[in-house]
Amino acid sequence: MDVIEKIISKNDLVFAFLFVGIIVYVSFWIAKKLTNNKIPGSAIAIFIGLVLAYFGDKKGIADLPMFTGMALLGGSMLRDFSIVATAMGASFTEIKRAGVAGIFSLFFGVILSFFVGGTIAYFMGYTDAKSFATIGAGACTFIVGPITGSALGASTDVIAISIAIGVIKSILVTICTPLIAKKIGLNNPTTAMVYGGIIGTTSGVAAGLAAVDEKLVPYGALTATFYTGLGCLLCPSLLYYIIHIFI
């Protein structure tokens, strides 16, 4: 047993390739045999990933010594690298076509999440402007929340809540996107770009679209990649000042 553990921890990335390969195999088998391909295999695989993450802690399953390679394979470097690679199949004409809608949806998405999140928090007892803004920012993504919170000097428990909100959003988007794709008409590049702009959480959008239709990934990812930056720009400044006037 010791020898195996030693080999695996020495070659953690290679083991991650094998491990993810097995997850994919099992998921596609389940998709075919148990759901008659009604639920996409990649959606099942991503869901299994989330369940496995529960066995770990902050870094999910990568907190267990055997699975440290998963953090490298699923880390931001390889994620962004492979997202860029998906652009190879995208059409620039389609992107130009949805360009204005994409930019509009970005601003709309950040502002909507900010005020919806903040308002719910307000009615649940977080009535000061700093908490409103931090929790509202958390409803954007789990990066915008803590950045806004620390910029405004919000309390640590509010910042922790804002991170939790962002993570819940990311996971919900991952699970729900394939389930509601038809209802929201998510089957063309324009809608995918609008979806990426409004939802914004890169991990959620990336995983959600992967489970719906791989061809749509570049369009959604393209807008989503600007969302966190825009959120970090607007939430602690303009949007906070607006809130500050009212409460």
Next chain:
Amino acid sequence: MKIYGVAILAGCYLVGQLIGEQLGKLVGVSGNVGGVGFAMIMLILLGSWMKKRGLLGAEPEKGILFWNAMYIPVVIAMSATQNVKAALSGGWVAVAVGVLGTAISFAFVPIIAKMAKPKQEDKDDLYL
């Protein structure tokens, strides 16, 4: 040679990161603003330009397509390394904001997408 394709991809990625970092500094945000997006646009433009001139053969393209195909496995590994425990332990405010906020955002996707579509058809004549 497949590595040429991977190198082109890597070049676009790194230049995109550089633009994103600089843009972040410019607007006063710590972090990268749209680095991946810029890299994607670069790869699309560079890829189609090279294909038109026959500079991007089938082999280099396979190098890019390999990483394209690795996207889903990477996303699965990413899901397995999320802080799921934190998500489940954020309390009721976190759950309420997370669920309602996400649901409302989803509801607006078809509305905005619809607003975009009729405009498109008008513009098509102008821009084509």
